[in-house]
Amino acid sequence: MKGGLNLSQFDPLFDFYFLDKDTREYKSNFATTEIRAGIRYGRDEIIIINDNERASLGSVKWPIFEVNYARGMDLLGGDLDYQKLSLYVYHRINLGLFGVGRYELDAGKIFGEVPYPILKNHLGNETLFYTTAAFNTMNFTEFTSDRYFSIRYRQSFEGFLLNSIPLIQKLKWRLVGNVNALWGSVSDRNLANIPTVDPVGNPLNSFGRLDFGTPFLELGYGVENIFKFFRVDFFHRMTYLDNPGAKPFHVKVSAQFIL
Secondary structure, eight states, X not given: OEEEEEEEEEOXXXXXOEEOTTTOOEESOEEEEEEEEEEEEETTEEEEEETTEEEEEEESSSOEEEEEEEEEESOTTOOOOEEEEEEEEEXXXXXXXXXXXXXXXXXXXXXXXXOGGGSEEOOBOOSSBOOTTXXXXXXXXXXXXXXXXXXXXXEEOTTTTGGGSHHHHHHTOEEEEEEEXXXXXXXXXXHXXXXXXXXXXXXXXXXXXXXXXXXXXXXXXXEEEETTTEEEEEEEEOSOTTSTTOOSEEEEEEEOOOO
């Protein structure tokens, strides 16, 4: 279990405004007072502890669950009243001949009327480097939600398929695959508190949002263990291709040690 109190101040370096939920006046900054609590359960989870630092190596067989709750209060200088609830699940699956699969489920909801920096700003990746923590064909700050559900699945095929090709067998390359999907939406009241123009009438950029009936979807495949160190992934973005800056195809590289 874990818990804590966080006091923060949001002072943007860009043109940002929101409407106060009571007075409907323009505001450009806010402070938050947030109490957080969380619980994590992983049967047979392997954890390395060094002083006050803990690192998880995952569970050999069972899924790992984590539930987090946060309450924002208009106390101790805080301006906003809201609640956040989220659930995270991670599971590593040994598939024998077909290698190892890993899936991550992430779901959450934010209760209350708040400016969009408090909402879930989904993590995109515009860099050349592959990461499992982001959607690798999504642009930075492209989508925001106050309710969401995502599933990310990674498959490491180990020697399956490529070991049957003589030259590739000697190189010991390993095939990998990815499927990432995200559902999300923003409530009407959180849409209404973001003005389209500033106090003097200049247009403002807003945030992007998902249609809950149409998930953000990307598919990937690649090869790891190149020179026992490098990995190359190829990703196809399948939905929301009409968004500004959206690209249907991405190449990502990374480095990793495989024992």
